[in-house]
Amino acid sequence: METFIFNLFIFILAAFVGFEVISKVPPTLHTPLMSGANAISGITLVGALIVASHVVCTITCYIGFVAIIFATINVVGGFMVTDRMLEMFKKKGDEQ
């Protein structure tokens, strides 16, 4: 119970931080925000790593393995495509 309450504190506070920070992102950057957020949601990779590794490999290992693939696609693809987009946002003088 105590851990759950503690987790709930973290959850609620993070939600407030999220709303504060993200409401300041201008509409111009909403697409990169979304793909960047996608990459961050790939954090579930951390959970997948723990699930995938076991002494005796049962079904859990294989489930974890697929989870790792999905999450890594999100992380790597998400950050790379966000960078590709943000690189294109330039001022007048920035070109070349």
Next chain:
Amino acid sequence: MNPLVPEAIADYIPNVIQLTYLLASVLFILGLKRLSSPATARSGNMLASLGMFIGVLVTLFDRNIVSFQFIVAGVAIGAVIGAILARKVKMTSMPELVSLFNGFGGAASALVASGEYFRLASEPFGEHELGAMVVSLFIGALTFTGSMIAFGKLKGILGGSPVVYPGYKIVNTALMILVLVFAVLFVLDAENRIFFLVISGLALLIGILMVLPIGGADMPVVISLLNSLTGLAASAAGFVLNNNLLIISGTLVGSAGLILTMIMCKAMNRPLTNVLFGAFGSEAAGPGGTAADAGKTVKEVTAEDLSVMTAYAQRVVIVPGYGLAVAQAQHVIREVADMLESKGVDVRYGIHPVAGRMPGHMNVLLAEANVPYPQLYDMDEINQEFKKTDVVLVIGANDVVNPDARNDPSSPIYGMPILNVDEAKSVVIFKRSMNPGFAGIENQLFFGENSYMFFGDAKESLGSLLQSLKEL
């Protein structure tokens, strides 16, 4: 024992891991903070990826991790696929890619919850962990199938129109109640794997049934909502694993998606429930007011006239819609804008929140065509400027400039916030023909006193305008 960790320091490792997770969370928040301006955004993305890197790296020292062959193989496969997708995707296809990523994120979280379930099957569960497991599994699986349907619709595989069958609202509601019942049964009797499997199956089904009835025009809302759900699924997985980094990052993503969802709903003047259950676009187009328009005529303008109008203007505002991207005219419009600027004209772009196929899509497409970002103005910023604008060029946009949204309570788009282009001295609308737009609604703007039509393909029309400007 984790083979990476010498026994002498094994006791300190859990604390080191937690502190590194704290650092990673801070880097994510700082990274998102830097997204508040295009000038700092790229470094923000770097910070966030650094946070991800150290978060993942330090996890490898967790004492529960004892073998690496699956980890190495999985990360290698995922990284190659991710990198290829990120490099190959066209900017016009960004909504498809984001949908795909939404789906993968949801699937990963659902799988983590399932993996934990099967891993701990021999140990007694706490009720809270079980509850979190169901939530993570349910949201993750629903997001996966929902995103795949959204992807199919955006890609055109499934056809953009809503798929509706009689009583679909009742079916969806019944399925939701069924999930709740099984969730309770599962928490009471976790040993019984049938419950777990039934919940998974129902969640996958609900994802499909929820997105199928939603029309192509509403996809920006759906993508945003699914984006939020992937975050929440990751957050719930954090509750299962008691992992703060997952909870914090997942919740940040959840808030981001929710904010975007609300912005999109507001921009389309429709409550979220209406988008999810309304099946907008399936209804036959309204009367359209053809009778009232019968006597009205439109004025046409030629490239030569327009080149004079714009070249001697003080300010020109360009209002692009997705039609501009369909016609691949982003580069020509930028050349026209450059030409006008060289003649001393103040050129700006006014962008409606639903101009593209996802939030901020049009801005990315224009940035790709080397339009400098200080020229891109949001709806609220540019709406104050139209009174001081000489010429507005409306290209590939229709409903977002329709004054009926302001004036005609019987119009289906009444109340939707629009760009008030009719306040400018003159408005030139680039259009293929007089056919009504996407939503099938007549646009009074075309018949306005200060409105001029420029008929033809957007790219060709802009090309001839550019030519005339050069000859001026």
